[in-house]
Amino acid sequence: VMGLIFAKLWSLFCNQEHKVIIVGLDNAGKTTILYQFLMNEVVHTSPTIGSNVEEIVVKNTHFLMWDIGGQESLRSSxxxxxxxxxxxxLVVDSIDRERLAIxxxxxxxMLAHEDLRKAAVLIxxxxxxxxxxxxxxxxxxxxxxxxxxxxxxxIQSCCALTGEGLCQGLEWMTSRIGVR
Structure with a gap:
C-alpha cells in the first residue's frame, strides 16, 4: 500500500503538466523557439494562424506549450x-524598436487579466x-x-536560430515550479 501511495505522489509531482503560452508580435520568433525546444533544430515556419501546441519535457517536467499567432488581428483572441x-x-524581436511600445x-x-494573475513571465x-x-x-x-x-x-537574451539562451530560460521556468 505504501508503495502505491508513493508511486501516486511521485507521479503527481513528476509528471504534472505545466501550461505555457508563447506570445509576442508577429515575426518575433515564437514558433522558431517552440520547435528549437522540441527538436533542437531550426524549422522553416510561416506565420501562425491560430496556435501550435507541443509538449516539451525538461528533467521530468512536462510543459504544454501553446505558441499563439501574433498578428494584430489575432491578439484580441x-x-x-x-x-x-x-x-x-513573451518573445521580443530585439531589432524591432518601432513596435516595442505595442x-x-x-x-x-495580459498581466492585468484575471486568468493570468498567478502566471510567471519569461521574456x-x-x-x-x-x-x-x-x-x-x-x-x-x-x-x-x-x-x-x-x-x-x-528576461533572457536568446537567438532562436542557434538556440543560444533558450535552455537558460527553461531552467528559470523549472526553478519556478512549486514556488508560488
Missing part, C-alpha cells in the same frame, strides 16, 4: 488561451545575433519590467 496558464513566454501594451494587458529578448539589436537590459528598461511586482519574471 489571446485571452481564450489564458485559463490555467502557469507561464507566459509589445509593452500587450504585456501589461526572451530574441535575435541577439543581429547587428544593432537592443540588449536584454535595454528591453527590460523600456518594458519597465522592474515595476512588475505581482508576477515573477525573468
Amino acid at each position: 489571446w485571452n481564450t488561451y489564458y485559463s490555467n496558464t502557469e507561464f507566459i513566454i 509589445t509593452k501594451e500587450e504585456l501589461y494587458r 526572451f529578448a530574441n535575435k541577439q545575433d543581429m547587428k544593432g539589436c537592443m540588449t536584454a537590459a535595454e528591453i527590460s528598461k523600456y518594458l519597465t519590467l522592474s515595476s512588475i511586482k505581482d508576477h515573477p519574471w525573468h
Whole structure:
C-alpha cells in the first residue's frame, strides 16, 4: 500500500503538466523557439494562424506549450488561451524598436487579466545575433519590467536560430515550479 501511495505522489509531482503560452508580435520568433525546444533544430515556419501546441519535457517536467499567432488581428483572441496558464513566454524581436511600445501594451494587458494573475513571465529578448539589436537590459528598461511586482519574471537574451539562451530560460521556468 505504501508503495502505491508513493508511486501516486511521485507521479503527481513528476509528471504534472505545466501550461505555457508563447506570445509576442508577429515575426518575433515564437514558433522558431517552440520547435528549437522540441527538436533542437531550426524549422522553416510561416506565420501562425491560430496556435501550435507541443509538449516539451525538461528533467521530468512536462510543459504544454501553446505558441499563439501574433498578428494584430489575432491578439484580441489571446485571452481564450489564458485559463490555467502557469507561464507566459513573451518573445521580443530585439531589432524591432518601432513596435516595442505595442509589445509593452500587450504585456501589461495580459498581466492585468484575471486568468493570468498567478502566471510567471519569461521574456526572451530574441535575435541577439543581429547587428544593432537592443540588449536584454535595454528591453527590460523600456518594458519597465522592474515595476512588475505581482508576477515573477525573468528576461533572457536568446537567438532562436542557434538556440543560444533558450535552455537558460527553461531552467528559470523549472526553478519556478512549486514556488508560488
